[in-house]
Amino acid sequence: MKHLQLPKSLKVRVGLAGLGIFILLTIIGPWIAPYDPNYTGFAQNASPSWNHLLGTTIQGQDVLSQLLIGCRSTMVVSFIAGFLATIISIVIGVASGYVGGKADEGLSVLSNVFLAIPGLPLLIVLNSYLPAGQQTNPLVIGSVIALTGWAWGARVLRAQTxxxxxxxxxxxxxxxxEKRVRIMFGEIGPNLLPILTSSLLFTILYAVGVYTTLAFLGLTNVSTWNWGTMLYWAQSNNAGLAGEWWWVGPPGIMIALIGTSLALINFGIDEFINPRLRAGGVSAKIRRASGAPRRPRLGLTPVLHKSTEAGSR
Amino acid sequence: MSQVETGKTLLEAKALSRHFIVKGDGGFFSKRKSIAAVEGADVALRAGKILAVVGESGSGKSVLARLLSRIVSPTSGELVLNGETVDLKTQRDLAYASQVQLVLQDPFAAMNPVRRVGHSLERPLLIHGVPEDEISARAHEILESVSLTPPQQFLDRYPHELSGGQLQRINIARALAVKPKVLLADEPISMLDVSVRLGILNLLRSLCDDKNLAIMYITHDIASARYIADEVVVMYAGQMVERSNDTSLINSPQHPYTQLLIASVPDPTKLGAEVVKAPSGGAAAFNLNGCRFSPRCSQALAMCATNEPPMVEVAPGQHAKCWLHASDAQRASVTISNKSKNEMESKNV
Structure with a gap:
């Protein structure tokens, strides 16, 4: 693809790099984990040291190993949930926007109902009905999360359609x-791509939050490692009260970091959709060098009179 | 393509009407009103001929084009394609699409902004069953037929990389891709720079002559109609008010509306001359009972407000829908029927 090039925006680069690191950890996490996360023979409650970079838990387990191995489960479930929810929202949102009339009314009511249902209680109920063996199946948990998370995207896509x-x-x-379906997905669809990507990223973020919450509440299988179950064990062993920051902190920071990466990528998509945010195609560096105003005025294309070294791009 | 005899009627509309239902004053309980966007339109599009449809905004020209292309379905009336009456109850099918094509007004909006030009040209070919190995060659051929060379350079471009004139040529090319017999052009030059308008008009003319296309050219610009058209129809408020088999209508307009329309064209040789103005009809700009134009007409008779005028031959091949040109007999019949109606009403009272 000759049109694929590295995005110019620093925000997007940082976001993509962050997401890349998380995806890499998802793949290689279990291989680079130094110890078995379930092994309880280490010194208990040890603060970080060279042997245990993130210390150990009250049961004498290595925190870093848990963190690295837990990455896979969190990411896989969240991505499955994000993609499934986005697929549902494309089908429902685009169809209801394009077809209109009674079908639109019906589908709108459906998505409004799902928007109004409090997601977490529904998830807890649904989750408790899952057969015990299925609670560790990422596909099943992902689908359950997707079921509560598609409505927002469907509304946005419907409006744009x-x-x-x-x-x-x-x-x-x-x-x-052209046939109706072809127009919906072949002509209108590609125009929805930026919004679709942004919706996908936010849904993934939502899924990370929801999955972690479920695990933290002990509603998923607590013997599979993910950041939520780590927090669950930390909480049930009063790690916070005991001052064991190396146990509570890392999973929380990981969740915050993946959220940040996804949000940064979304900023870039915003700039892509609305070029005015890109300061009229002129980078901040060039603008400063030429003495142009820091913030471009809406509706005006910036004209730079002073030719500078940076300006000749 | 089998050559069609020049002058043969390809697509004919008979008393074609389309009413739109709109909410009254917008209030919740307001009554729904029906607005006649096109009423009783009779058009015949002939091979190798260009019919210009002239009228102001809101006169129903664009709706007429959409009715003829069957994108909008008519409320009443019939369509005859190649001598066969079209079943208007069924959905428009590919066969109809391959015969009648429409070129939209705004070339920038009519192209999908995220798709390459090639996509827009290859889709119609694919849909209409051109074998895949011929598609590329056909796309090149079509682009060349609208004078966009070298074709490959255009196929790989995105719409925003091209100028309005080039895009309008591509729009015409897309319509021609399915080898239609009838081309409807909805104000194809109104969004273009003056400098490229003539090019598009000449292109339409040469397509009409070379491929024996029947073209309907919709415009509000009577000068361009005179330049390109073989026949002219003037529309006002959804009705056809004057028509001629040649462009004589433009030289000697008979309907008061057409006269005004032509008088409003700026003429550099008559600088300082007094501008003819139509009395504004106020709220009742469209009279729905009698002649639609009567509230704004400076020559309106008493009967114009209440009786719809007939289409009268005012010159050989030229017809105007106006009481001023009607014979005494025609006027008398209306007066009599009015009288008898009044008598009936008074009796009932």
């Missing part, structure tokens, strides 16, 4: 005889 539906290029496609 509504605005695209009456554009001339859609009519032009109808004139040449």
């Amino acid at each position: 509504l605005s695209l539906r009456d554009r001339d290029f859609v009519e032009a496609a109808r004139i040449i005889g």
Whole structure:
């Protein structure tokens, strides 16, 4: 793909790098984990040292190993949930926006109901009905989370489809005889891509939060390692009260970091959709060098008179 | 492609009407009103001929084009394609699409912004069953037929990389991809720079002559109609008010609305001349009972407000829908029927 190039925005680069590291950990985490996370023979409650970079738990388990191995479960479930929820929201959102009429009313009611249902209690109920063997299956848990997380994306996609539906290029496609489904996914779909990506990233973020919450409450199988179960064990052993920051802190920081990476990528997508945020295509460095105002005024294309070294790009 | 005889009627509309239901004053309990966007339109599109449809905004020209392309379905009336009546109850099918194509007004909006030009040209070919190994060659051929060379350079571009004139050529190319017999052009030059308008008009003319296409050219610009058209129809408030088999209508307009329309074209040789103005009809700009134009007409008769005028031949091949040109007999019949109606009403009272 000759059009694929590294994004110019620093935010996006940092976000992509962060997400890349997490994906890498997901793949290689279990191999680079120094110890078996279930092994309880180490010194108990040890603070970080060269042997145990993130210390040990009250049971004498290595925290770093738990963190690295727990990455996979968290990421896999969240990504499955994110993708499934996005697929549901595409089908429901685009169809309801494009078809309109009674179908739209029905589908809108459906997504409003799912928006209004408090997600977590529903998840807890659904989760408790899962057969015991299925509670560790990432696909099943991912689907359950997706079921509560698709409605927001569907609303956004419906709104955008509504605005695209009456554009001339859609009519032009109808004139040449395109079928309805083709118009929805072949003509309108690609125009939804930026919003779709942003919706996907937020849904993944939502899934990370929800999965961790479920695990923290002890509602998933607590013997599989993920950041939520780590927090569950830390909490049930009063790690916070005992001042064992190396046990409580890392899982929380990991969750915050993945959230930050996803949000940074989303900023980049915002700039891509709305080029005005990109300061009229002029980078901050060039703007400063040429003495142009820091914030471009809406509707005005910045004109830089002073030619500088940085300006000749 | 089998050559069609020049002048043969390809697509004909008979008394085609389309009413839109709109909410009254927008209030919750307001009554729904029906608005006639197009009413009783009779059009015949002939091979190798360009029919210009002239009218102001809201006169129903664009709706007429959409009715003819069957993107919008008519409320009443019939369509005859190649001598066969089209079943308007069924969905528009590919066969109809391959015969009648529509070019939209805004070339920038009519192209999918995230798809390459090649996509927009290859889709119609694919849909209409051109074998895959021929598609690329056909796409090149179509682009060349609208004078966009070298074709490959355009196929790989995105719409925002091209100018309005180039895009409008591509829009025309897309419509031509399915080898239609009838081309409907909805104000194809109104969004373009003046400098490229003539190019598009000449392109339409040459397509019409070379491929024996029947073209309907919709415009509000009577000068361009005179330049390109073989026949002219003037629309006002959804009705056809004047038509001629040639462009004589533009030289000697008979309907008061057409006269005003032509008088409003700026003429550099008559600088300082007094501008003819139509009395604004106020709220009742459209009269729905009699002649639609009567509230704004400076020559309106008493009967114009209450009786719909007939289409009268005002010159050989030229017809105007106006009481001013109606014969005494025609006027008398209305007066009599009015009288008898009044008598009936008074009796009932």
